Ligand SMILES: Nc1ncnc2c1ncn2[C@@H]1O[C@H](COP(=O)(O)OP(=O)(O)OP(=O)(O)O)[C@@H](O)[C@H]1O
């Protein structure tokens with residue numbers, strides 16, 4: 001890890017939207033990757049709704065990419081790629097090269113991406129960030145954000 005961590009605790013979905021939009025989205029630039037790392041139902045997709053709002057994308061457009069594998073949202077100045085590797089097994093040959101080529105200057109959020117971080121590293125030209133999400137209670141979540149690579 002190459003930088004300090006940012007840590008947030010939220011007590012509602014609205015608070016998660018707010019930190020996603022106001023605290024984290026402004027830190028990423030086109031070409032970057034954000035790996036969303038947390039158990040089932042912790043809030044990876046919910047976080048993404050807040051995140052896309054920063055780019056003037058309607059949060060209601062965001063749905064889980066578990067079955068589509070990838071959803072693409074068009075923002076005012078860049079595309080957001082929302083990927084989910086939940087159904088892809090470790091060691092499988094994933095479309096990283098195609099994904100990164102397609103991503104170009106967009107920002108890519110990857111649910112369950114941590115298991116492929118080494119492979120992602122080989123292809124990505126921007127920075128890789130990791131957001132770890134922990135469930136502290138029914139509506140309480142902890143978010144730990146850090147930079148993983150410096151490009
Ligand atoms: N503070 C909070 N932040 C985010 N979500 C919360 C919070 N409190 C409660 N929730 C609820 O937790 C659930 C999070 O679901 P979400 O689909 O975002 O999780 P996920 O991590 O994407 O799950 P999956 O691994 O199945 O894709 C939602 O039902 C949401 O309403």
Ligand SMILES: [Mg+2]
Pocket residue numbers: 044045046064065111
């Ligand atoms: Mg999800």
